[in-house]
Amino acid sequence: MRAWAVVENEAPLQEIELPTPEPQGTEVLLETLYCGVCHSDIHIWEGRYDLGGGKVMRMKDRGITLPLAMGHEVVGRVVRLGPDAIGVKPGDIRIVFPWVGCGTCLACRSDEDNMCSTPRSLGVYRNGGYGTHVLALHPRHLVDPGAIDPALAATYACSGLTVYSAIRKVLPRPPDEPIVVVGAGGLGLQAIAILKALGHRAIVAVDISAEKRTAAEHAGASKTVDGAGSEVTKAIIAACGGLALAIIDLVNGTATARFAFAALGKGGKLVQVGLFGGEFPLSLPLMPMRALTLQGSYVGNPKELRELVRLAQSGPGPAIPITIMPQSQANAALMRLRDGRVVGRLVLKAEAA
Ligand SMILES: [Zn+2]
Numbered sequence: 001m002r003a004w005a006v007v008e009n010e011a012p013l014q015e016i017e018l019p020t021p022e023p024q025g026t027e028v029l030l031e032t033l034y035c036g037v038c039h040s041d042i043h044i045w046e047g048r049y050d051l052g053g054g055k056v057m058r059m060k061d062r063g064i065t066l067p068l069a070m071g072h073e074v075v076g077r078v079v080r081l082g083p084d085a086i087g088v089k090p091g092d093i094r095i096v097f098p099w100v101g102c103g104t105c106l107a108c109r110s111d112e113d114n115m116c117s118t119p120r121s122l123g124v125y126r127n128g129g130y131g132t133h134v135l136a137l138h139p140r141h142l143v144d145p146g147a148i149d150p151a152l153a154a155t156y157a158c159s160g161l162t163v164y165s166a167i168r169k170v171l172p173r174p175p176d177e178p179i180v181v182v183g184a185g186g187l188g189l190q191a192i193a194i195l196k197a198l199g200h201r202a203i204v205a206v207d208i209s210a211e212k213r214t215a216a217e218h219a220g221a222s223k224t225v226d227g228a229g230s231e232v233t234k235a236i237i238a239a240c241g242g243l244a245l246a247i248i249d250l251v252n253g254t255a256t257a258r259f260a261f262a263a264l265g266k267g268g269k270l271v272q273v274g275l276f277g278g279e280f281p282l283s284l285p286l287m288p289m290r291a292l293t294l295q296g297s298y299v300g301n302p303k304e305l306r307e308l309v310r311l312a313q314s315g316p317g318p319a320i321p322i323t324i325m326p327q328s329q330a331n332a333a334l335m336r337l338r339d340g341r342v343v344g345r346l347v348l349k350a351e352a353a
């Protein structure tokens, strides 16, 4: 198989030849058709996360080895099955759930693979969709996209699933009670689209970019707030018509955490999703006095991916603007995302598509 791989951190991706995996046991080999380019690919490519206060988490300390074909938003076509893989056949087109773990612990056996403490995520620890082939570990990680556009369906494996799982953590709420979405990039637009598909009406989108705020309005945000400057908290409270009870922070940097936390009313919940990095001083008495909840949300589980796909199949599905680039231009796509020049989502199209 060919791959556009990270050979050295922060150096351009290189086209290399890797052995095509032969599926064993329950494994399924797929040919990549589409693969989304995710912001976390930039962190993997750089090889580190900023933990704040000068602390850095290095990818190689987490067991990530190079060369690596990144890419965890994959739709592929089944090519070959291991002897114990049942439920799919060659030619089937499937979304690949990438957030896989050890396969044997309680989390993995409960269809909550993303909570496994020994992750083997595709495109992170194992080769993903920046290669011509992807190895799924089990047929239950494969979801039939049906009639959904496969380029859009690919984005459900990470960005769609991530926001769906975060949204599930602030629901149920009455449809006209505001839900604040911080960040109107690819994740933010998908959050707005999914909230709308779930019947939610009051959505306040926050972003520092006027262009992204306009995109959020087109996607269905009822109000937008400029995330720059010192009065963001006030502006969020004004847009919500009072203190906010549900905020999803898709950026999750020091600035956004500060203004979002300060906008929370009694019983409010801030769900932290983004990996922008930094740290956040917390006034401890406010937690009990306002009965606040801070919750981290990490991608989602296979059950939630199946729910999201059903939601997309059942009506006007959550759609976001998609820009297609050839898989062979993976490096240019990654650089384009790093430079912030993407509205919606970038998706690589493989030759096999
Ligand atoms: Zn991702």
Ligand SMILES: [Zn+2]
Pocket: 101, 102, 103, 104, 105, 106, 107, 108, 109, 116, 117, 118
């Ligand atoms: Zn496990």
